[in-house]
Amino acid sequence: MRALDIKLFRDLWHMKGQAFAIAMVVAGGTATYVLASSTLDSLKTTQSSLYREGLFGDVFAQLKRAPENMRERIAAVPGVRFVETRIAVPANLDLSSYPLPISAMVLSLPESGPPALNALYLRRGRMPELGREQEAVVSDGFALAHKLQPGTSLTATIYGRRRKIEIVGIVSSTEFIYQLQPGSIIPDFKTYALLWMNHDPVESAYNMTGAFNQVSLKLDPGASQQDVIARLDDLLRPYGGLGAYGREDQVSHKYLSEEFKQLTVMATVFPAIFLGVGAFLLNVVSTRLMATQRGQIAILKAFGYTTPAIAGHYLKLTFLIVALGCALGLAAGQWMGRGMSAMYMEFYRFPRLEYVLRPHVIVYSVIINLVAASAGAVLAVVRAAGEPPAQAMQPAVPGNFRMTILERLGAARSLSQPTRMILRNLERRPMKALLSVLGVALSGAILVMGGFWSNAVDFMVDFQFRQSQRDDLMVVFIDATSERALYSLTSLPGIRYAEPFRSVSVRLWNGPRQYRTSIQGLENHGELRRLLNTQSRQIDLPEDGLMLTDFLARKLRLTPGDMVTVEVMEGERGVYAVPLTDVVSEYIGVSAYMRRPALNRLLGEGNAISGAYLAADMTTAPTIYSLLKEMPRVASTTARKRMLESFYETMARQMLTFAFFNTLLAATIAVGVVYNTARIAFSERSRELASLRVLGYTRSEISYILLGELAVIVFLAIPLGCYLGQFMCQLSVAQANDLFRVPLVILPSTYAFSALIVLAAATVSGLLVRRKLDHMDLVEVLKTRE
Amino acid sequence: MSLAPGGARESVFEARGVTKTYDMGEVRVQALRGADMDLFAGELMVLLGPSGSGKSTLLNILGGLDTATAGAVRYRGFDLTHATDRELTRYRRLHVGFVFQFYNLIPSLTARENVAAVTEIASNPMKPEEALELVGLGDRMHHFPSQLSGGQQQRVAIARAIAKRPSVLLCDEPTGALDWETGVVVLEAIETVNRELGTATAVITHNADIAGMASRVIHMSNGHISSVEENTARRSPRDLHW
Structure with missing residues (x-):
């Protein structure tokens, strides 16, 4: 093995903590990408192969x-x-x-x-x-x-x-x-x-x-x-x-298609953000890492190594770290992808699963990470190699510093010298400080994104199944029936109130655009089925005419005032022109609503109903159920509480599992970034911190300088991370589908969680760096010329 | 030169049989092999020897940056050999001034602030301005290290070292990175401090010419003190040539 290669492995071993942290950043992004794409690809492949073979x-x-x-x-x-x-x-x-x-x-x-x-x-x-x-x-x-x-x-x-x-x-x-x-x-x-x-x-x-x-x-x-x-x-x-x-x-x-659409959004937006953030952080970190190698680069140059040879050497180092990260990410992503697909299988009843990890997913993730890492590394190496070796082997020329704005404004007269050092270090290289802040903020932001899904799901559930639907039971009759059937329901023991509805399958047309759905004929200002706008306020059903979920109206290119062609898909199968009177924002499903009497009039029927929402004393539920089963006209009975449970057992579980994996990966990235920021700051400052120790500063006092800088970065990064997180969440919900319009609901607890993880990562990193400070060999550091 | 009662000179440092062994994996390097020496109050001592003779190791031990493997080192009766890290930090903070070959100034602080970094944590310091005047940098107070020449940076380092009114000033190759002209100015600053404040000063050098300014010269080789000579004809730094 060539001496340079031996050096490579030794260097890698020497910086193992940092290398591992960088590898974690790479692994986090890669795993998210592999998890999402392999899950989606597997589901789609399985679907199409079953469709084909199962005719x-x-x-x-x-x-x-x-x-x-x-x-x-x-x-x-x-x-x-x-x-x-x-x-x-x-x-x-x-x-x-x-x-x-x-x-x-x-x-x-x-x-x-x-x-x-x-x-x-x-x-x-x-x-x-x-x-x-x-x-x-x-x-x-x-x-x-x-x-x-x-x-x-x-x-x-x-x-x-x-x-x-x-x-x-x-x-x-x-x-x-x-x-x-x-x-x-x-x-x-x-x-x-x-x-x-x-x-x-x-x-x-x-x-x-x-x-x-x-x-x-x-x-x-x-x-x-x-x-x-x-x-x-x-x-x-x-x-x-x-x-x-x-x-x-x-x-x-x-x-299935709508679910896949939803999954595609998650499988595109999450990995894009994760990989992007990961690549950015990798770039920043590798640039910094190479900057700390200045002295070594000079020595190699002095030996007669060419700049490309040295760049190649450090690229190898970067590649090894990235390769480690990619390998970890691919393995973790595949493992999670299999788990995730298996979970979807419980929900989508495929008879089998064909797990697919497409080669291009592997190739892309490797390329993206390599490019990001090498771009940073090469730039830093070339910059370092550009210096004459003799100069580079000398201790770095003291950097140009000046008074901070705060001090020039005279607002900082009473600052201690260590505090001045913190402020000036930050202000001297604002770009670097900004990148550090951005790096930590982005890791916080992806944490917000991970937690956001659980908030959004809870919000949708509460909105749909607690505020909008307030019935205990919903009964559907086999066919539309007379309103008198309500009496048979209210006469059951424990039924307090019954609210009828009429539901009719229709095809809605606007020009060539059409959508199959059903019109819900509801009571205006119903008690058990309330139509709510996104502010949770109950809205008026128009006296006449149709109201659509705004998403459906947009899909059909309709605005209030337009006429909609309603093709009734049952009974006489009439075709009617009905004005669109209003739209309503809803989070789950797409629907069309009318007042029940208006719908009855449109269909030319009397007071027909399709079923009823019931308010019941659920302690008598078993009796109610057995009596309902005896009624030949009752097609189905649904308990709202059960719907809520089943939502959490199925859809929510998938989304939350996905979000959980993402949170885990986001946390990995966050820790990797914060640790690297701290560790590199340590490399950059160890000389002056050692000088201060020699002058009689205690460990705590020099820790304050280094960790104080980290603290400033982290405290600036946390609010920025929350803001960026909100922005990313917005991106991830931008694409609506027929199943959901995920609301942008981020609870304070989600922000707090993100902040907490970043703080915890910072604390752990701080302690690790503090340990390094404590074990710093003063003589050695001062002798070393960078 | 201060004399203790009875005519004996007062020792600031007493080092007896000091050994220092570095364990470098499988190899053990003996940097000091039983060195005995004293530094007396108010004197300017030059520690002369080729590189690898152990002089930096000895200075680091005296300054509380390192501890001896065996032997005894006392600072005014205080046992440095068995001191804890906390005690050594406190010792450096209150009693020792250091000057290094590569200045080691804090680049983000001005000359005055570099000195203030020390005076803020010392118990009876002089004003930073006063210390800088002493080394002839009264007019460069608000410059950052990057705005100062090498010699000026080194003089700031000296001002920083003596601003706490240390009992000892330890200088490790203070002119090693400087040309003669600037080197002389730095040595003059050291001499001024020694003379005016009476700070016991030890200067390490491998440059025999510098020994001319010392009151006592200790020669080191191979981890031993090979000889000690009193310099009866001290010369001013300006008269030294190398």
């Missing part, structure tokens, strides 16, 4: 009831490759071990065997055998949530009739990767199940002999989806078709 449908439609022979006519539509029809029946399930109501969708299996489109993946057990009327396979999310095994029996109420069902297998489905109960915005595996049964029992249970009510199509490559949808709508209209739609409106796919 996920291209077009879907639901209808009231069509005879089986319609199937041939659908198959004849140009562009249609496969048709699969089935019967879907809502049901309520009884599990002796679970007191809350469970809703289910029972789907018929083709008579010919397992579905050809939207394949089922058998996870355990077997498929129902032909002729076995009680056998069913159940969705794996539900099975897992209740620890159900093949062989378990349960009771289902289908269309008012109770039946015993035997679970023989557990499946996942390409069609229900995101399992959302109709009308809900959060998957809840405990209270919603999907069941697949043989065709015959479903047919007879639902009076659908020789008929179907759902259809999926696979199209020929290159076929026009729009044309097929139009033809299918024409065919199904006489049979109560609810409007065909493509993948983009298929519930599982749509929510």
Whole structure:
């Protein structure tokens, strides 16, 4: 090994503490990037490979009831490759071990065997055998949530009739990767199940002999989806078709896409900021580190090494540190990415996960870090190597100092000399001081960003599930029904109050833009379902006309006063022009609202309701649930408290896990930066601090000078970090999606946490440096010429 | 020259059988091998020897920057060999003035403030201005080190060393980095301090010519005191040539 290389490893060993701290900064940024991209890539890859191999449908439609022979006519539509029809029946399930109501969708299996489109993946057990009327396979999310095994029996109420069902297998489905109960915005595996049964029992249970009510199509490559949808709508209209739609409106796919959008934002903004901050800090730190090597560089030059050779030598040093950081970051990122993906798998019911770490992720993270580090190092080395060796080997010429502004203003007459030293050191090289402040501030800022998500989630939950929705239970009827049904609800024991609503599926049009959603017909100034603006104030529903979530209005390019085309997707399937009267800012979901009487008038129906929000004495809940199950018209019952729980069990958990990992990495970066700032300040000042020790200054007195400077930097950095953190949070929420508009809510505790971590990092670094000060060999330091 | 009762000279330092061994991993370097010496009150002593003879080590031990491996070093009866770090700090703070080859001024403080850095923590200091006048820098008080020549910086270092009215002034190659002209000015400053304040002064040098200004010259070689000579014909720094 060449002598220079031996020196390299010795130097590295000598500065191991600092090298490790720099490596941590690199590792933090790299890990965030690897974590985010590998999680997203894995989910997307898994999704597309399952769609392909499981023949996920291209077009879907639901209808009231069509005879089986319609199937041939659908198959004849140009562009249609496969048709699969089935019967879907809502049901309520009884599990002796679970007191809350469970809703289910029972789907018929083709008579010919397992579905050809939207394949089922058998996870355990077997498929129902032909002729076995009680056998069913159940969705794996539900099975897992209740620890159900093949062989378990349960009771289902289908269309008012109770039946015993035997679970023989557990499946996942390409069609229900995101399992959302109709009308809900959060998957809840405990209270919603999907069941697949043989065709015959479903047919007879639902009076659908020789008929179907759902259809999926696979199209020929290159076929026009729009044309097929139009033809299918024409065919199904006489049979109560609810409007065909493509993948983009298929519930599982749509929510998955929106979730991926959200994840993409997190996977782009977080790593971009982390890598950027990391690269910046790396640059600052490596520049400083090289500046402390001035004497050594001079000696090498004196030996006859060329500047490029010396630069190469120090680049190797930098590369080794960066390589260590990248390796740590890649390993940690991959480990966390696997963990994170596995967690998403609990939420997205993929039958398997294909973990992907794309080579470009590795290449990019290595390149970004190397460039940042070498840019800093090369600049510093070239600057140092530019000096004539003889001069560089002399102690550095005393720097140019002057009175600080404070002193020139006469405001600092009583300052002690150490305090003057602190102030002048800071003021003499304001750029350097500024970079130090910025470096520490940025590490504080990413900590704010880590904590922010938990604040935002809590805020959204409180807003949606405590302030806006105040019901105890929500009951949905199978079909729209007369307002009189309310009496049957209020007469149940423990029900204090029932507030009706009408919900109707629609397609909203503005020119070529359209959006499938439902119009919620609510009571004006309702008690249990309150429409709130972002200031949490209850708002008036317009007397007539439509109100949209502002996000949806923007998406459809609508402003109040515009006319919206409302295509009703059920019943008479009327098309109406309705004025957009107002918009409302909401955080979760996108909706359209009308006053219930106005909606009833629009649909030309009497006082119809789709369901009701109930205020109930929840101590009587078991009785209420069992009585509701007896009501044939009740399609589902949802407890708000359960929704809240399920939100935290699912969506919140993912976001918070992601945020937790990021906080961890942010803290790593923060510690790395603060320690390096302190450590480099020590290298730069050790000579003058040793002089002061010789003059009789105590350890505490010289610590004050060094740590005082660090303290000033940290105290300036903390508020700046809070401000930058807020700015970064703003960036990360800038892109809204259909699921959430994350509000910029940062609690004081989040700022405090960030400040605390930075302070803790500073204290630990300060103590470490203080230890170095205590063990400083005065004679040695003074002899060393820098 | 002050005399103790009975005619014996009063010792500021008494070093007896001082050894210093540096443990450099597998090699042990003996820098001092049983050195005996005294520094008397008010005298200007020059410690002469080639590099590696142990003179800097001895000076560092006298100044409380280092401790002896064996032997006894006393400062006015106070045992420096077994002093704690806290005691040594206090000792340096109150009793010792140091001057180094490379000035070691604080670049961020002006000449006056560099001196004030010491007077602020001493118990009976002179005014910083007074100390700077003494070394002939009354007019350079508000200059930063970067605005001063090497000789001027060294004189600030001397002013800083003596402003606390130390009992001893220890100078390690004070002219090592200076040309003759400036070196003389610095040596004159040291002599002035010795004469006017009566500060016992030890100057380390490998330059035999400088010994001409001393009242006593101690020769060192290979970790020993090889000889001690009284200088009966002291010369002023201006008359020295090297």
